[in-house]
Amino acid sequence: MEHTQNKSSAFSQGVVIFVYLAVLTALEFAIAVAFDAVPLLVVVAIAKAALVAYYYMHIYKLNQEDADLDHHSYSYKTNTNRFGLWLFLLSDTFVFAGLMVMRLNLLGLSRPGQLNQYLGLGVTAVLLVSSFFMNRGEIAMSFGDTKKFMNNTLITFILGLGFLIGVVFVEWRLAAAEGLTAGFGSPATGPTGAVFYMMTGMHAFHVLTGLIFLGIVWNNARKGVYTAEKHWGVEASTVYWHFVDLVWIFFYPALYLIGTAVK
Amino acid sequence: MKNIKPFWRGILFLVVFGAVGYGLGLGLDFLMVKSLRFSGPVPSVFALLFAFTAFFLGVFGFRGITRGLVWQVLGTLVGGLLVAGIRAIMGLPAFGDFFFTEPSWVFGALTGAISFLFGVGVLDDWMKWTRGIDTPDEHEEHYHGWEKYFAVSLDHKVIGVQYTVTALLLISIGGLFALIFRSELAESQLQFLTTNLNLFSQNGPQLYNSLMSLHGMIMIVSILLGTAGFINYVVPLLLGAQDMAFPRLNAFSYWVSVPAAVLLLMSLFLGGFDTGWTGYPPLSARAPVGMQMFFLGVFVAGWSSILGSLNVLVTVVRMRAKGMTAWRLPILVWAAVATGLIALTATQLIGLSFQLVMFQRLFGMGFFDPAKGGNPVLFQHLFWFYSHPAVYVFVLPGLGVISELLPVFVRKPLFGYKWIAMSSLGIALVGFVVWAHHMFTSGMNEYLRIPFMYSTLLVAIPTGVKFFSWVATMWKGKISTPTPMLFVLGGIVVFLMGGLSGPPNAIVSTDLQLHDTYFIVGHFHDTIFGGFVFPFFAAIYYWFPKATGRRMNETLGKIHFWLMTPAFFVMTFGMMYVGLLGMRRRIVDYDPALHLDATHFVVTIAAFLIALSVLIFFFNFFNSIKNGEKAEGNVWNSRSPEWQVPSPMPVHNYEKPLEVVGEPYGYGSGDDGYIKFVEPAVNAHK
Numbered sequence: 015m016e017h018t019q020n021k022s023s024a025f026s027q028g029v030v031i032f033v034y035l036a037v038l039t040a041l042e043f044a045i046a047v048a049f050d051a052v053p054l055l056v057v058v059a060i061a062k063a064a065l066v067a068y069y070y071m072h073i074y075k076l077n078q079e080d081a082d083l084d085h086h087s088y089s090y091k092t093n094t095n096r097f098g099l100w101l102f103l104l105s106d107t108f109v110f111a112g113l114m115v116m117r118l119n120l121l122g123l124s125r126p127g128q129l130n131q132y133l134g135l136g137v138t139a140v141l142l143v144s145s146f147f148m149n150r151g152e153i154a155m156s157f158g159d160t161k162k163f164m165n166n167t168l169i170t171f172i173l174g175l176g177f178l179i180g181v182v183f184v185e186w187r188l189a190a191a192e193g194l195t196a197g198f199g200s201p202a203t204g205p206t207g208a209v210f211y212m213m214t215g216m217h218a219f220h221v222l223t224g225l226i227f228l229g230i231v232w233n234n235a236r237k238g239v240y241t242a243e244k245h246w247g248v249e250a251s252t253v254y255w256h257f258v259d260l261v262w263i264f265f266y267p268a269l270y271l272i273g274t275a276v277k
Numbered sequence: 278m279k280n281i282k283p284f285w286r287g288i289l290f291l292v293v294f295g296a297v298g299y300g301l302g303l304g305l306d307f308l309m310v311k312s313l314r315f316s317g318p319v320p321s322v323f324a325l326l327f328a329f330t331a332f333f334l335g336v337f338g339f340r341g342i343t344r345g346l347v348w349q350v351l352g353t354l355v356g357g358l359l360v361a362g363i364r365a366i367m368g369l370p371a372f373g374d375f376f377f378t379e380p381s382w383v384f385g386a387l388t389g390a391i392s393f394l395f396g397v398g399v400l401d402d403w404m405k406w407t408r409g410i411d412t413p414d415e416h417e418e419h420y421h422g423w424e425k426y427f428a429v430s431l432d433h434k435v436i437g438v439q440y441t442v443t444a445l446l447l448i449s450i451g452g453l454f455a456l457i458f459r460s461e462l463a464e465s466q467l468q469f470l471t472t473n474l475n476l477f478s479q480n481g482p483q484l485y486n487s488l489m490s491l492h493g494m495i496m497i498v499s500i501l502l503g504t505a506g507f508i509n510y511v512v513p514l515l516l517g518a519q520d521m522a523f524p525r526l527n528a529f530s531y532w533v534s535v536p537a538a539v540l541l542l543m544s545l546f547l548g549g550f551d552t553g554w555t556g557y558p559p560l561s562a563r564a565p566v567g568m569q570m571f572f573l574g575v576f577v578a579g580w581s582s583i584l585g586s587l588n589v590l591v592t593v594v595r596m597r598a599k600g601m602t603a604w605r606l607p608i609l610v611w612a613a614v615a616t617g618l619i620a621l622t623a624t625q626l627i628g629l630s631f632q633l634v635m636f637q638r639l640f641g642m643g644f645f646d647p648a649k650g651g652n653p654v655l656f657q658h659l660f661w662f663y664s665h666p667a668v669y670v671f672v673l674p675g676l677g678v679i680s681e682l683l684p685v686f687v688r689k690p691l692f693g694y695k696w697i698a699m700s701s702l703g704i705a706l707v708g709f710v711v712w713a714h715h716m717f718t719s720g721m722n723e724y725l726r727i728p729f730m731y732s733t734l735l736v737a738i739p740t741g742v743k744f745f746s747w748v749a750t751m752w753k754g755k756i757s758t759p760t761p762m763l764f765v766l767g768g769i770v771v772f773l774m775g776g777l778s779g780p781p782n783a784i785v786s787t788d789l790q791l792h793d794t795y796f797i798v799g800h801f802h803d804t805i806f807g808g809f810v811f812p813f814f815a816a817i818y819y820w821f822p823k824a825t826g827r828r829m830n831e832t833l834g835k836i837h838f839w840l841m842t843p844a845f846f847v848m849t850f851g852m853m854y855v856g857l858l859g860m861r862r863r864i865v866d867y868d869p870a871l872h873l874d875a876t877h878f879v880v881t882i883a884a885f886l887i888a889l890s891v892l893i894f895f896f897n898f899f900n901s902i903k904n905g906e907k908a909e910g911n912v913w914n915s916r917s918p919e920w921q922v923p924s925p926m927p928v929h930n931y932e933k934p935l936e937v938v939g940e941p942y943g944y945g946s947g948d949d950g951y952i953k954f955v956e957p958a959v960n961a962h963k
């Protein structure tokens with residue numbers, strides 16, 4: 015069996031982790047506003063990422079013994095798929111790491127001062143809450159509760175869409191209005207705009223693919239494709255969604271919190 | 278028409294439709310610029326796309342690859358027109374010098390590549406999955422005989438051959454480019470690539486730059502495909518697996534490389550580009566549209582590499598036969614793992630660096646533009662973070678082939694098996710921290726030079742381990758030298774030359790003199806021929822009977838080897854020699870007062886001899902498929918599992934599961950061999 019816990023303890027674990035993450039996010043914000051201590055922020059981000067990777071993305075499942083050694087069994091194939099997915103995420107991490115290197119190289123310890131830190135906190139919170147519901151959805155599915163899975167996924171989807179709109183249609187507009195431009199032939203504002211739009215854009219692209227993924231899985235759940243034993247599609251989209259959140263755990267402080275604001 | 282052989286029908290179609298495409302392009306271009314530009318980019322690019330597609334139409338009909346290519350052409354046009362329309366609405370010029378404007382070409386190229394994938398049908402199963410429809414695991418083949426190589430197949434052996442043949446095709450194109458610009462260098466002054474020439478909107482020296490740059494990148498892509506070819510074919514067989522872990526992803530990885538190759542070729546016709554394969558800004562930020570096609574082509578090919586290596590890693594971890602523990606893995610598998618780790622991760626960085634330049638050009642984002650506060654050196658860091666490890670992606674599989682074949686032909690165990698296995702991983706890991714040795718003269722922070730110098734010299738240790746092991750393996754062995762073994766031995770010696778010419782580049786004080794000279798060109802041709810080309814040929818000669826049930830002609834094989842090897846030494850030593858005397862790399866001409874003409878002439882002759890030897894190989898390859906001597910047994914008397922069953926390999930590989938019972942390279946030990954086949958248990962699946 016995939017899960018050793020019973021249903022209610024699984025759900026409550028999700029709540030506890032969510033509370034931890036929320037507290038850390040608030041703490042992070044407070045640190046940034048009050049002290050401007052970059053190492054501390056890095057520590058908090060790593061702690062958040064570890065929580066997400068372990069409890070929401072179940073990275074430990076990579077280490078799981080095969081219940082069935084037949085290479086054609088669903089459980090063996092699921093373990094194989096899981097390994098493949100994580101390798102893909104590892105590869106993708108290098109893109110984001112590259113963007114982070116670019117950001118540190120071009121902007122150093124300054125950040126775009128045109129951004130509204132409260133708006134940043136807002137979209138971050140939306141994404142975090144979406145991860146919480148995603149986790150609930152997956153747990154529901156692992157107990158065979160399709161209906162509950164669909165409801166939670168729908169909430170996740172709406173929140174994810176909210177994040178996307180918040181970044182691309184609200185934040186980008188406000189930032190542009192503040193004079194943060196990407197270039198487009200307009201007079202240069204330094205590399206700040208280019209870095210900001212590139213990082214948020216690449217992340218938004220991943221959010222978009224995650225949303226498509228969720229839509230597909232939701233639709234398949236509607237058709238009754240998944241069961242408590244066989245729901246690799248659900249697990250994959252869940253892990254991917256949390257990964258997108260995990261990237262934001264680093265991008266958010268990198269753009270909104272660390273260093274001094276420069277216009 | 279019926280009884281014309283498919284190949285000649287393809288050629289006929291190529292000529293006819295090429296002419297049609299040329300005429301169409303000429304007409305469209307005329308509408309734009311109101312003059313007939315016979316050697317202009319637009320007719321050429323249309324001729325290329327039409328001719329290329331029509332060839333496959335003639336050979337194979339409207340299915341498989343042909344459908345993919347037609348869709349790519351249409352997708353490119355639709356995408357380009359869409360952007361043209363949007364631009365028209367926005368009040369921007371809708372069409373440009375190359376028919377489309379740059380944004381149109383970029384978007385069109387992207388939609389074209391995606392359309393290809395839909396057209397060829399490699400996404401069909403996944404599309405079904407998204408609708409909740411399951412597809413069977415046991416794939417049936419729709420095509421038989423040679424036809425299955427022209428359409429999507431999920432069989433790793435078919436995909437391996439597809440990769441290999443595509444790689445050979447690209448090698449010939451890249452080689453042809455090299456012969457053209459090498460001829461120009463045979464003598465100082467400009468002979469035929471003159472400033473009066475005007476082809477594809479480029480004059481002679483510009484064309485030189487484009488050909489030289491494309492030679493580099495096309496060869497790199499062909500290396501990636503070539504290594505993927507033998508890895509795909511052989512690794513699942515060595516593991517005793519039925520297929521790769523993800524057969525559909527495997528097919529996808531192969532098929533994305535086809536539109537990528539088309540994009541790379543398109544770049545030549547769309548104004549070309551003059552940066553060399555490295556694409557450094559600021560030059561790449563202002564080169565013609567061809568630059569963007571190049572970037573996109575590499576980007577798409579990069580996905581082939583990333584997903585292919587993901588598949589290999591998962592396959593090795595999850596699909597091994599019983600008893601195949603880490604220390605009993607064939608050494609080629611270890612090499613594939615080390616390669617896979619690099620390609621999986623680092624490739625993203627070349628993709629990102631190229632993508633950033635693309636965006637800089639399209640949107641004016643000033644990442645690498647000092648005028649906007651950007652940093653061109655940042656590009657070089659991102660680029661080399663991939664492109665140095667990439668050189669190990671090129672050579673590690675080949676070095677794996679050397680270690681794999683050597684014991685077979687000396688009838689002795691591989692010396693220091695564990696050390697060799699670990700040296701591949703060691704090279705891969707150290708390879709991640711040496712990239713800035715390409716940047717000693719770039720103006721990066723000076724204190725970085727020293728650590729990068731030492732880390733680079735560190736690579737020599739695991740590389741040396743391999744040499745010691747090879748020599749010790751051969752020591753007192755019963756050496757026989759059929760063609761594959763010749764190429765193995767040649768590879769070792771050539772790679773040694775490459776390795777020895779490395780440290781002078783790694784030591785800062787000497788590199789300041791050597792950087793950007795022809796010495797570097799000699800260095801990396803030695804490493805890449807020794808680490809890839811020779812082992813690649815060895816692998817083809819060696820596994821050819823496995824794939825076809827026939828062997829390649831030995832005499833022709835030996836002529837190939839004995840022509841190529843001396844010519845190759847002459848070529849690279851000549852390159853290093855002129856480099857030391859002050860010849861710069863990537864330049865169309867040199868000063869007669871340098872007195873380099875004679876050496877350059879010899880280098881050019883040597884290059885043509887290499888090309889001749891490869892032609893002989895091609896003849897041998899295609900001729901032996903039909904007429905080669907039959908070889909259905911264990912031709913090389915190997916212990917490896919794939920040779921314990923008859924050739925050609927059955928569709929689903931091994932009838933019975935296999936189990937590892939001995940050492941992989943226990944030649945001459947008198948044990949019971951490496952593997953044995955087990956009778957399947959009664960209640961096993963199927």
Ligand code: HEM
Nearest residue numbers: 668672714715733776779780782783788792793801804805
């Ligand atoms: C594994 C086999 C090797 C391959 C495939 C290889 C390939 C290459 C290539 C392609 C370049 C030229 C890049 C460019 O376009 O600028 C290059 C340059 C260089 N190689 Fe290697 N190389 C190998 C081994 C080594 C070794 C063993 C060393 C040193 C110990 C080394 C040190 C260098 C250095 C320092 C440069 C930069 C030279 C310069 O541009 O000034 N290489 N190599």
Ligand SMILES: [Cu+2]
Nearest residue numbers: 665712714715
């Ligand atoms: Cu290097």
